[in-house]
Amino acid sequence: MATRALILLEGTRNNGPLYVQGAQHLGLHSITLSADPTQYDYLAAETAAAIRVDTDNLDALIQECSRLRATYDIAGITSAEESVYAMVGKLCRHFDLPGPNPASIERCCDKFAQRQVLAQAGVPMPTYRLAADAMEAESAATEIGLPVVLKPAVGHGSSGVRLCRNLDEVAEHTTYLLGGKHIWRSSPRILVEEFAQGPHYIVHIMGNEVFGIEANEFDRPPLFLFRQGIFPAPLTDDEYKCIADVSLSSLRVLGLGWGPTCIEVRWTKRGPVVIEVNPRLSGAPQHIQLAYGVDLVTEHIKLVIGEKWDLRRRHSHTAAWRSLLPDRDGILDWIDGVSRAAAVSGVAWVKLHVKPKTRIIRKGDYRDSMGYVFAVSPNLARTDAILQRAVDLIEWSIIPFPTEQDRLAASHLSAPPQVPRGTE
Known part of the structure; x- marks a missing residue:
């Protein structure tokens, strides 16, 4: 009997390992298809299979999956990575497997197209x-009114997203986005948005x-780096219903x-407004498991392989996470206190990426995080007190990158001593 396999397209630093582990838990052999499998350290750590293939090429993916079907019973195909999720839908349709609607995913991943659909529906x-x-x-920013948020029309993880408080900052960030430093996955288009001010929620x-x-909560502006999350959010019943209704309308x-x-929703003076709809799980859903x-x-994997999922809550706690964010560029000299933080009662995990x-x-997006602390009570x-106590125990030192003068000095110190002429 052929081994049942779960095909994973690409991966992510946070959720990728969870999908590999989830497959193992369900008795599935996970196989990751990636343009560059070496970028995912967890594949080696989990001894998970990986195959190099162009994940932007549907024909190449169909060919590779067809080849794998000669050896494995492919139970399902999915991904933790938003940028290839439409491709997942196309593969699922080709092989008659459960999966998302690729047209809906593509429309959702284009933030301008998403905005147009939501606006037409009055969301x-x-x-x-x-x-x-x-x-x-600059014309759009003037028309909308400063401050504004500039972001790529296609992208994720806050990459290229910035709050611009004046026209100089608008010009500076536009130059950055269009000047070759930002990596575009589509034709360069910039979304200029009103800055919706108020508490931020993820539904x-x-x-x-x-x-x-x-x-x-976000870290320091003008960037939108997630600093902390609390689940479930402290909301009144009316606030919860209002946010849920707007979100389901968007869906x-x-x-x-x-x-x-x-x-993603902001609670503003006019109530909840939709910032972004993402057709995937959030970046680190472990706190949800801790809470419920x-x-x-x-x-999700059960749904992918055609089984019925079970979303019944086992308990009701409050869980929170905090991201460990560097305050400068340089070389991480040392990081200490991780084991002490992990030993604090109520701390579930301390995970380092460095x-x-x-x-x-620092890139100004999700990749800046050096790790996370998760707590529950x-x-x-x-929970808030536990999290703060644990985070306070973790310290690190980032030293500046060596300058050319430093390198020359080091080279001089490491050179063999010069013997005066005539004394050989």
């Missing part, structure tokens, strides 16, 4: 314009059901509702 959202160059971006949806709502008009979705006892990754001597080059106040 509350920030005022927005599309810009192709600096002149259009976690499974199928057509709001599973829960998370409260988030319906975008043609989603199969599998997981996470929707439901492993959303494993339940180790000493790692080069720290029966109530918010206690």
Whole structure:
């Protein structure tokens, strides 16, 4: 009898290992198809199979999956990576497997197209314009009113997203986005949006059901780096219902509702406005499992392989996470206190993405995080205290990159001593 396999397209630093582990838990052999499997360290750590293939090429993926079917019983195909999720849908349709609607995913991943669909349906959202160059971006910012948020029309993980408080900052960030430093996955188009001010929430949806709502905090502006999350968010029943209703309206008009979705919302003076709809699980759903006892990754895989998922809550706690963010570029000289933080009662995990001597080059997006601390307890106040105590125990030192003068000095010190002429 052929081994049942789960095909994973690409991966992610946070959720990729969870999908590999979830497959193992369900007795599936995971096979990751990637343009560059070596970028995912966890594949080696989990002894998971990986195959190099162009994941932007549907024909190449069909050919590789057809080849694998000669050896394995392919139970399902999915991904933790948003940028290839439409391709997942296309593969699922080709092989008659359960999967998302690729047209809905593609429309959702194009933020301008997403905005247009939501606007036509009357879903509350920030005022927005599309810009192709600096002149259009400045004109849009003036029309909308400063401050504004500039972001690539296609992208994820806050890459290239920036708050611009004046026209000089608009021009500077437009130059950055269009000047060759930002990596585009599509034709360069910039979304200029009104800055919706107010508390930030992520609505976690499974199928057509709001599973829960998370409260988030960002690190220092003008970037949008997630600093902390609390699940479930401390909301009144009326606030919860209002946010949930707006989110489910977005889900319906975008043609989603199969599998997981996470929707970012701001609570503004006019109530909840939709910032972004993402057709995937959030970046690190472990805190949801801590709070409710439901492993959303494993339940998603069940749906992918045609089984019925079980979203029943086992308990109700409050969980929180904190991202360890560097305050400068340089070389991580040392990081200490991780084991002490992990030993704090109520701390569930301390996960590091870096180790000493790692080069720290901040990019202003999700890749800046050096790691996470997760905590859980029966109530918010206690969880918050546990998390703060653990984070306070973790310290690190980032030293500046060596200058050319430093390198010359080091070279001089390491050179063999010169013997005076005539004394050989």
